[in-house]
Amino acid sequence: MLDRALFLFAEGFRNLIRHKLTVFAAVFSVFLTMIIIGSLFIIGKNTNKLIYYLRSKYKIEVFFEADLAKEEALEVVEKIESLSGVRNTTFIDKESATKIFEKQFGENILDYIQRNPLPMSCVVNLNRTGNFELDIMPIVTRIKSFPGIDNIDHQGKLIQRIEAFHSRFTKIFSVVSFGIILITISIILNTIKLTIYAKKDLVEDLHIIGATNTFVKVPFLIEGILQGFIGSLIAFLVLAVFLQIGNNFLTQFSTMTIRMDPAALSWMLFIGISISFIGSLLAVTRFLP
Amino acid sequence: MIQMENVTYSYEKGYGVKNVNFTIDDAEFAFLIGPTGSGKTTIMKLIYMALFPQSGVVTTGRFRSDKIKKRKIPFLRRSVGMIFQDYHLLRDRNLYENIALPLYVVGARHSEIADRVENMIDQVGLVGKENHAPDELSGGEQQRACIARALVKDPEIILADEPTGNLDPITSFELLKLLEAVNHEGTAVLMASHNYNLIKGRGHRIMEIQQGLLRKN
Numbered sequence A: 001m002l003d004r005a006l007f008l009f010a011e012g013f014r015n016l017i018r019h020k021l022t023v024f025a026a027v028f029s030v031f032l033t034m035i036i037i038g039s040l041f042i043i044g045k046n047t048n049k050l051i052y053y054l055r056s057k058y059k060i061e062v063f064f065e066a067d068l069a070k071e072e073a074l075e076v077v078e079k080i081e082s083l084s085g086v087r088n089t090t091f092i093d094k095e096s097a098t099k100i101f102e103k104q105f106g107e108n109i110l111d112y113i114q115r116n117p118l119p120m121s122c123v124v125n126l127n128r129t130g131n132f133e134l135d136i137m138p139i140v141t142r143i144k145s146f147p148g149i150d151n152i153d154h155q156g157k158l159i160q161r162i163e164a165f166h167s168r169f170t171k172i173f174s175v176v177s178f179g180i181i182l183i184t185i186s187i188i189l190n191t192i193k194l195t196i197y198a199k200k201d202l203v204e205d206l207h208i209i210g211a212t213n214t215f216v217k218v219p220f221l222i223e224g225i226l227q228g229f230i231g232s233l234i235a236f237l238v239l240a241v242f243l244q245i246g247n248n249f250l251t252q253f254s255t256m257t258i259r260m261d262p263a264a265l266s267w268m269l270f271i272g273i274s275i276s277f278i279g280s281l282l283a284v285t286r287f288l289p
Numbered sequence B: 001m002i003q004m005e006n007v008t009y010s011y012e013k014g015y016g017v018k019n020v021n022f023t024i025d026d027a028e029f030a031f032l033i034g035p036t037g038s039g040k041t042t043i044m045k046l047i048y049m050a051l052f053p054q055s056g057v058v059t060t061g062r063f064r065s066d067k068i069k070k071r072k073i074p075f076l077r078r079s080v081g082m083i084f085q086d087y088h089l090l091r092d093r094n095l096y097e098n099i100a101l102p103l104y105v106v107g108a109r110h111s112e113i114a115d116r117v118e119n120m121i122d123q124v125g126l127v128g129k130e131n132h133a134p135d136e137l138s139g140g141e142q143q144r145a146c147i148a149r150a151l152v153k154d155p156e157i158i159l160a161d162e163p164t165g166n167l168d169p170i171t172s173f174e175l176l177k178l179l180e181a182v183n184h185e186g187t188a189v190l191m192a193s194h195n196y197n198l199i200k201g202r203g204h205r206i207m208e209i210q211q212g213l214l215r216k217n
Helices: A002-018 A020-057 A070-081 A094-105 A137-145 A156-198 A200-208 A213-250 A264-287 B040-047 B070-078 B095-106 B110-123 B139-151 B169-184
Strands: A059-064 A086-092 A121-126 A149-153 B002-011 B014-024 B029-033 B055-060 B080-084 B157-161 B188-193 B205-210 B213-216
Touching: A002 A020, A002 A213, A002 B095, A002 B110, A020 A156, A020 A213, A020 A264, A059 A070, A059 A137, A070 A086, A070 A121, A086 A094, A121 A137, A137 A149, A156 A200, A156 A213, A156 A264, A200 A213, A200 B070, A200 B095, A213 A264, B002 B040, B014 B040, B014 B205, B014 B213, B029 B040, B029 B169, B040 B055, B040 B157, B040 B188, B070 B080, B070 B095, B080 B139, B095 B110, B095 B139, B110 B139, B139 B169, B157 B169, B169 B188
Parallel strands: B029 B188, B029 B205, B080 B157, B157 B188
Antiparallel strands: A059 A121, A059 A149, A086 A121, B002 B014, B002 B055, B205 B213
16 A cells, blocks of 8 residues: 555656656746745735734824813713723823923923913824724714814824725735636646646556556646645745845845745645645546546 | 357447357457457457447456446456557556556555566566666567566456567467467466467467457357
8 A cells, every 4th residue: 555655656756757848837837826926925914014013003183172171171081982993092181281392392382372272182092903904084083073172183094095005905915816826727737637648648558457546646636736846845935035135135224124924835835735736636637537 | 257248339430349249268268350440459348348338248257347337447457467469568667667557556565566577577588678668679579568567467367459460470479379378377368360370270269250240259
């Protein structure tokens, strides 16, 4: 049994050497596919990080009406804090506002104006984590409906744009990857089909001498799996080298680096081998009698 | 044992065989003679069940054409050794690998395969040619390699379809003697040929087929 398994594996391996041209076409297809998918995935992962960072910086600033009492303002702050999507709030009374002004501009505003013109305000921090779009407009609308609110500053439009861009990128990434995978499966299917035609005599002879269908098919499947393995491995190595070169270049003028998922090799091999296996399986099912 | 009972098979473009009846016992040697296109190859294919009769029943060993399941056909073929006029040796592997292939198919152990293949190469007189590709062998050598490949799995039946068709008279005669030696060991042999001079006077049963009809048995 083990000898037969070794024989079948060796046959699949030998097929790689015997059909160099078709094997090259298949390996190159997997390589290109994995380069594209790998690149998109790396871009996606790094964009995600940027999005999470931006989400963590989102905040709403609420300014209260000038004649509102501090107790009333604190009641409104309590209501804001209980809203869904709000993580916490920081209340800034008139005195604190003066200190912030002094810190920012280096001068005390009360030295120039007799009464304090700065309004009470509240910084609303939003929930930061989660792989979901952040839509702050419902929160802003709710806050606007509370009494004593004079003005609300927020980055709603910018946030919406960034989130929309991210969402569009994710959709395009999925569609492009799916399309490329289908094309590669079709290329693998055709290369294995060519191999099957090239080995028509072998297939016929194997059937004549009593080989089961499994015995005939397994070497073609192994050939496909090996093509997927080689193509994905080369793609991973090329991406890793390019990433290293790119990061060396980036670090010259930025602290930002592009990172590769530590599990990238595993999932690239998994996707590459799966694509090749599906292509080979379709070919042997359709073209072997 | 091979048995054909009222077997008919016709191709879309012409006749195959009509109402054929014969039995070949265990360890019997029989010739099937007839001109090209008379139905010899069709009979061979019916025996190893590459074709199935449209009427009648073919029995090969313990397998019947009317009862066999598709997945059992490989097991039938493991008990039959096939020899062809055009050898059917695989060009991309050497003599040793060609002969060893049926043993990998039946799941023999590697050490056993080496012993049996070497023994078989010795029996057919091809020692020293193990690493030769089929194209590096003469026609007679290729046919002997083909016999070795058919015999290596210890078949109950040998089907030889025009095995001497591409060989000169002397090599053909040597090959026939080799098949007779195999038969003496207890393997049934059915050999198709259109060369009457080669097979006459050998003391074996001769069946004559013409236009798909078995004339003499």
